[in-house]
Amino acid sequence: MATILSVQHLSKTFSEHGKDFHAVEDISFTINKGEIVSLLGPNGAGKTTTVSMVGGYLMPTTGKIFINGIDRFKSKSIPNIGVMFGGDLGFYGRATAEDNLLFFADLAKITSKARHSEVDRVLDLVDLTNVAHKKVQYFSKGMKQRLHIARSLLGNPPLLLLDEPTSGLDVEIASDIRQIVRNLKQNGTAILLTSHTMSEVESLADRILLIGGGKIFDEGTVADIIAKSNVHHIDRPATLEESYLALAPELRRK
Numbered sequence: 001m002a003t004i005l006s007v008q009h010l011s012k013t014f015s016e017h018g019k020d021f022h023a024v025e026d027i028s029f030t031i032n033k034g035e036i037v038s039l040l041g042p043n044g045a046g047k048t049t050t051v052s053m054v055g056g057y058l059m060p061t062t063g064k065i066f067i068n069g070i071d072r073f074k075s076k077s078i079p080n081i082g083v084m085f086g087g088d089l090g091f092y093g094r095a096t097a098e099d100n101l102l103f104f105a106d107l108a109k110i111t112s113k114a115r116h117s118e119v120d121r122v123l124d125l126v127d128l129t130n131v132a133h134k135k136v137q138y139f140s141k142g143m144k145q146r147l148h149i150a151r152s153l154l155g156n157p158p159l160l161l162l163d164e165p166t167s168g169l170d171v172e173i174a175s176d177i178r179q180i181v182r183n184l185k186q187n188g189t190a191i192l193l194t195s196h197t198m199s200e201v202e203s204l205a206d207r208i209l210l211i212g213g214g215k216i217f218d219e220g221t222v223a224d225i226i227a228k229s230n231v232h233h234i235d236r237p238a239t240l241e242e243s244y245l246a247l248a249p250e251l252r253r254k
């Protein structure tokens with residue numbers, strides 16, 4: 001399997017009032033083509049700091065990040081990464097979905113020849129083609145979230161960073177978004193998912209990285225993590241949420 005993301009011995013230290021704080025300490029992991037890896041851990045564990053370094057928004061103190069084998073912080077030609085933070089901000093409400101995406105296609109330096117077909121492609125991937133000419137101010141929360149995903153897919157990035165993709169959405173819309181994420185995986189996109197919704201991680205993640213106090217505490221499939229938690233029921237299998245709750249005290253910063 002082709003490795004899309006390789007994170008090697010990544011650390012981030014913040015200095016505040018003359019004191020060092022190790023937000024991320026010696027984290028290493030990989031994500032293969034078509035794989036969904038989820039960062040799971042309590043508030044302050046270092047998930048956003050890790051994702052921000054992978055996204056290139058934050059310089060690591062030490063360590064390396066390779067995307068398609070290319071050093072993220074050394075090379076001038078880094079492969080495009082899709083980043084989806086979601087929420088209400090980020091689009092111009094008075095413009096249509098299509099015009100918003102055309103603007104972002106230009107920012108992503110997609111050629112004038114390809115921009116229209118690329119915008120059509122990403123709108124189709126998130127099932128928004130029928131509202132391409134509707135102004136974004138009239139979009140529901142779920143439609144906006146799909147538009148955020150569409151924006152992150154411009155230029156067909158091999159790696160997608162998804163932060164809480166279904167946060168604040170009703171169960172039906174959340175389920176639609178999860179299906180979009182599964183389709184992207186099926187098409188070979190490597191996905192780094194951050195989510196506090198256990199059922200979401202349980203249904204999407206091929207692999208979980210349990211993060212606590214800036215370090216990787218454990219790693220494995222949903223079944224591995226459940227097995228390691230030692231939570232057992234006589235009548236049914238344990239859920240990821242129950243297992244996470246059993247492990248959570250060990251993940252807190254000491």
Ligand SMILES: Nc1ncnc2c1ncn2[C@@H]1O[C@H](COP(=O)(O)OP(=O)(O)OP(=O)(O)O)[C@@H](O)[C@H]1O
Pocket residue numbers: 014015016021023041042043044045046047048049050
């Ligand atoms: N710029 C910064 N300066 C100082 N400390 C920071 C900075 N950014 C993050 N931190 C600290 O680093 C730690 C890790 O934060 P981070 O946001 O990565 O956690 P997280 O796992 O994403 O948490 P959450 O689930 O709440 O989003 C926290 O204690 C946070 O206060």
